[in-house]
Amino acid sequence: MPSPPEGCLFCKLVVDGDHVHAADGFVAIRDINPLAETHLLVLPERHVDTFRDVAAFPPDEAARMLQFVAETAQAAGLDDYRVLVNVGPGAGQTVFHLHWHVLGGRVDAEKAAGALTETAA
Ligand code: 5GP
Numbered sequence: 001m002p003s004p005p006e007g008c009l010f011c012k013l014v015v016d017g018d019h020v021h022a023a024d025g026f027v028a029i030r031d032i033n034p035l036a037e038t039h040l041l042v043l044p045e046r047h048v049d050t051f052r053d054v055a056a057f058p059p060d061e062a063a064r065m066l067q068f069v070a071e072t073a074q075a076a077g078l079d080d081y082r083v084l085v086n087v088g089p090g091a092g093q094t095v096f097h098l099h100w101h102v103l104g105g106r107v108d109a110e111k112a113a114g115a116l117t118e119t120a121a
């Protein structure tokens, strides 16, 4: 595995974050600025800058990552939920370590609209 960029926030949280779920090289944490009643982030241990580079995951690990996203939602008691990945600053990505947003329950419409229209570019 290539070494991650120095000071990557999510590499750090993979190690010492407050994990609500963890297994097989993946962790889930609560988003610090929730856009919905439940807003979790799934982080792979493997550092990959964006979803654009998802091919860096061996196929079995990529499949496991998707299963882990579904398990995280289930473990949080969510039946219906949204899964979102912002890819690149023009699409609102602000942390450059691939992560999956899992959003369940009531959405904060104003904050969510802001997050979808804001870009970091
Ligand atoms: P992005 O905008 O890159 O798709 O998502 C990054 C997410 O990380 C944002 O929703 C933001 O609220 C969340 N975030 C940023 N810093 C921290 C932090 O230190 N801890 C946690 N738990 N979430 C963070």
Ligand code: ZN
Pocket: 004, 005, 008, 009, 010, 011, 012, 047, 048, 096, 097
């Ligand atoms: Zn990282």
